[in-house]
Amino acid sequence: MYRPGSLLLYCERNMPTQPHRSDPRILGRRTLERDHRCLAELLRPGNTVLDVGCGTGAITAGIAKAVGASGRVVGVDRDEALLELARTEHADLANLRFERGDATTLTFLAEFDVVTAARTLQWIAEPARAIAKMKQAAKPAGALVVLDYNHASNGWEPDPPYEFKLFYNAFLAWRQKNGWDNEMADHLADLFRGAGLVDVNSQVQDEVVERGEPEFAERAGLWAEVIENVGEQLATAGLCTERQVAEARASYTRWVKTELVRQTLIMRAVTGIVP
Numbered sequence: 548m549y550r551p552g553s554l555l556l557y558c559e560r561n562m563p564t565q566p567h568r569s570d571p572r573i574l575g576r577r578t579l580e581r582d583h584r585c586l587a588e589l590l591r592p593g594n595t596v597l598d599v600g601c602g603t604g605a606i607t608a609g610i611a612k613a614v615g616a617s618g619r620v621v622g623v624d625r626d627e628a629l630l631e632l633a634r635t636e637h638a639d640l641a642n643l644r645f646e647r648g649d650a651t652t653l654t655f656l657a658e659f660d661v662v663t664a665a666r667t668l669q670w671i672a673e674p675a676r677a678i679a680k681m682k683q684a685a686k687p688a689g690a691l692v693v694l695d696y697n698h699a700s701n702g703w704e705p706d707p708p709y710e711f712k713l714f715y716n717a718f719l720a721w722r723q724k725n726g727w728d729n730e731m732a733d734h735l736a737d738l739f740r741g742a743g744l745v746d747v748n749s750q751v752q753d754e755v756v757e758r759g760e761p762e763f764a765e766r767a768g769l770w771a772e773v774i775e776n777v778g779e780q781l782a783t784a785g786l787c788t789e790r791q792v793a794e795a796r797a798s799y800t801r802w803v804k805t806e807l808v809r810q811t812l813i814m815r816a817v818t819g820i821v822p
Contacts, residue, residue: 550700582665586661596620721781733815736749740819754814
């Protein structure tokens with residue numbers, strides 16, 4: 548199995564950070580039951596829930612359905628374009644609203660039974676501050692539920708093409724220079740405890756897909772979309788060339804269709820209670 552090794556940083560030490568915009572194609576395919584299982588098991592009718600980094604609202608809509616008409620759900624994201632998609636797509640859910648906001652500057656006070664973030668803290672340079680704000684938004688005895696990746700340990704069987712490996716190492720280096728933790732999943736539990744949360748529990752929630760499964764092409768193919776989404780930024784940062792980005796996408800797409808057997812994206816879901 549290929550797993551990323553040590554990073555070669557091709558960028559200058561003082562390279563400025565770059566904003567990230569998530570791909571709505573990837574976000575829109577997600578579901579509560581498949582892609583945030585720990586939260587799905589926790590929700591009850593009547594719950595009030597804050598979803599931080601809600602994106603296009605695909606998982607948020609599932610939350611609203613799970614808590615029912617007696618519940619209330621707020622989705623927050625810093626990307627207004629994604630929020631407009633969310634509002635349009637899920638306008639039929641009366642117990643759901645979407646607001647613009649940043650995880651590190653939330654102003655809610657003791658308002659929600661559950662505060663959650665899925666695949667969000669990986670894009671934040673100050674995750675401890677975000678967790679503190681999420682804790683502040685939860686009621687006493689309320690729960691925080693955070694799901695995220697360990698990008699440094701993701702794996703593919705057999706080894707992917709060289710062009711994709713080059714891209715992936717550049718992707719990790721770009722994230723590192725932006726202050727985004729490539730091992731976010733492994734650090735969540737300590738961040739929760741540092742924020743004063745209690746009953747902290749960490750569960751493995753790896754995303755594993757194998758050839759022959761109905762969703763194999765879609766789920767394994769997401770890296771071609773990631774390359775398309777962030778490749779220009781990596782090239783602009785000097786981490787790779789535009790030609791290398793194009794070669795990575797083409798070679799990875801061919802490889803998924805013909806050779807990839809198993810993809811494992813390493814994830815953890817961490818829960819904690821506000822004392």
